[in-house]
Amino acid sequence: MKKSPAPYVSTTNACKLCKPMGACLAFRGIEGTVPFLHGSQGCATYMRRYIISHYREPMDIASSSLGEKHAVYGGEANLKQGLQNVMAKYGAGLIGIATTCLTETIGDDVPMIVRAFRKEMGEAVRSEAIPSLVNVATPSYSGTHMEGFQAAVRAVADQLADLRERTEAVNLMPGFVSPADLRYLKEILQDFGLKGIILPDLSETLDGPAAQDYEKIPPGGTPIQQIRNMGGSRATVELGRTLSKSATAGKLVEERFGVPLHGVGMPIGLRETDGFFQILEEIRGVPTPEKHRAERGRLIDAYVDGHKYVSEKRAVVYGEEDLVVGLTAFLVEIGIQPVLCASGGRSGHFREAIEEVTRDILPLTPLVREGVDFYELAEEAETLSPELLVGHSKGYHLAKRWNIPLVRVGFPIHDRFGGQRILHLGYRGAQHLLDRIVNALIEKKQADSPVGYGYI
Structure with missing residues (x-):
């Protein structure tokens, strides 16, 4: 066996989350759906707590609650019993079943188990007394939460989408x-x-109004x-x-x-x-409505007004691949230099996408790193003298160590309030992001100044 001269370093503070968590979030966005994890109870408990901390909303995730015995004999009986429990307690219109590392490793054939469950339910299926069942394979060792999210969306389209009538939707x-x-x-x-x-x-x-009574399915x-x-x-x-x-x-x-x-x-x-x-x-077949054209015009005006604060500032951007690509496109057009674009994902398209959004603006493509954790990100970034971090709250310890601002975007945001209400998209979202970035840099300049200027 060939030995690598490089020392082995385990993943330290991953710059990604687990694949079934993304699937649970995707299923949560479908009316009347209960996300269901086929695996150990700990997976569902961890994910519920993690999601609640960001969205500040209740988040139920059902589980087949496998133990050591099921790792040997399989989890079919638990999955079927769990589905019956959810049917009895929730009245769901759809149950989204995502697998975990355990069930994928022991080789449970979930599509087969679901087919057998439907067959056993017999009359209930024909009378539509049981909810729709959608299953997706999401072991954490095969990808990130974003890949789990996209896999669940595709599974829903694959197993539910049809052509019943032509519409203009x-x-x-x-x-x-x-x-x-x-x-x-x-x-x-x-x-x-x-x-x-x-x-x-x-x-x-995941961001609804206050309800007088607790609703099992929001x-x-x-x-x-x-x-x-x-x-x-x-x-x-x-x-x-x-x-x-x-x-x-x-x-x-x-x-x-x-x-x-x-x-x-x-x-x-x-x-x-x-x-x-x-x-x-x-x-x-119509032009953009005037309301949005006006928002675009105000955004351009704000770009001009804010340029003196942000021009040539050096930023590290990290998080989900597509979010990082979009943020990088935005940062370069306001005059900020992304010196490192990093993600825990490994889509194979990340570098190409960063090149596409920076090609006509920057003389050189920023450093791009995929499949990284925060240990590797920190090693790389420390040599680049960043002045700004843009990403979720898991990067806070780096911002504190380097004494630079962190502009929080994306998911998860656990150390601030209102992460679910951050607007990122469109002309309006860009305006909000620009204001936050400019103000973070101004606040940093004030804090570092021995004079403490009140007019900047």
């Missing part, structure tokens, strides 16, 4: 964005006069009946430059039902948002 696959972003996307579609089928839609299920989410007719839509719009073009939900709907697919980068900043609005103009 537009399928929108937004990726993993905040509830505030989703509400804004719905507003944009409405302003264009387009009916949207947004899959998934977390805007109410209202909201993409209606299942809309998903069943996605094959009849006029077009699909899918956000994200690093998505695998052969395995996305949008590609599946295009190949199976002939619905035209429009792929566009995450619309963060001026150029990427222009591309998104251009697609909507082509689909609808």
Whole structure:
């Protein structure tokens, strides 16, 4: 066996989250759905706590609760019993079943178990007394939470989407964005006069109004009946430059039902948002509404006003691949130099996407690192003298060590309030991000000044 001269270093503070967590979040964005983890109880407990800390909303995740015995004999009986328990206690319209490392390692054939469960239920299936069941393979050792999210969305499209009638609706696959972003996307579609089928839609299920009584399944989410007719839509719009073009939900709907697919980068900043609005103009056949043209104009004015504060500042950007690509596109157009773009993902398209959004603006492509943890990120970044960190709250310890601002975006945000209400997308989102970045740099300058200027 060939020995590597390099010392072995384990993953230290991963720059990603586990794959089934992403699947649970995707399932949460479907009306009447209970996410169900086929694995140990600890997985569901960890994920519930992690998600609640960001969204500040209740988050139920069912579990087949496997133990040591099931690692030997398999978890089929527990899965079937767990499904019956959820049916009895929740009245779900859909149960989204995601596997974990344990069940994938021992080799449980979940699609076969689900088919057997349906057959055993017999009359209940024919009378639609049991919910729809969607399963997806999401062992953590095979990818990130974003890959789990996208895999669950594709599984839903694969197992539920159909063509019942032709409509003028537009399928929108937004990726993993905040509830505030989703509400804004719905507003944009409405302003264009387009009916949207947004899959998934977390805007109410993970950021809803206060309820007088506890609701086991919160209202909201993409209606299942809309998903069943996605094959009849006029077009699909899918956000994200690093998505695998052969395995996305949008590609599946295009190949199976002939619905035209429009792929566009995450619309963060001026150029990427222009591309998104251009697609909507082509689909609808009308120009961008004046309200959004005015927001674009105000954003350009703010770029000019804020340039003196941000010009040539050096930033490290990290997080989910598509979010980092969108943020990088935004940062370079306001004059900030991303010196390192990093992600725990390994899509194989990350570097290419960063090159695409920086090619016409920067003389050199920023350093791009995929599959990294925060230990590796810190080693690389310390030599680059960054003045700003842009990413989620897991990077706080680096910002504190280097005494530089951290502008929190994406997921998870556990050390600040309101992470679910951060707006990233569109002209409006870029305006919010610009204001936060400029103010973070001003605050840093004030804090470091012995004079403490009150006018900057």
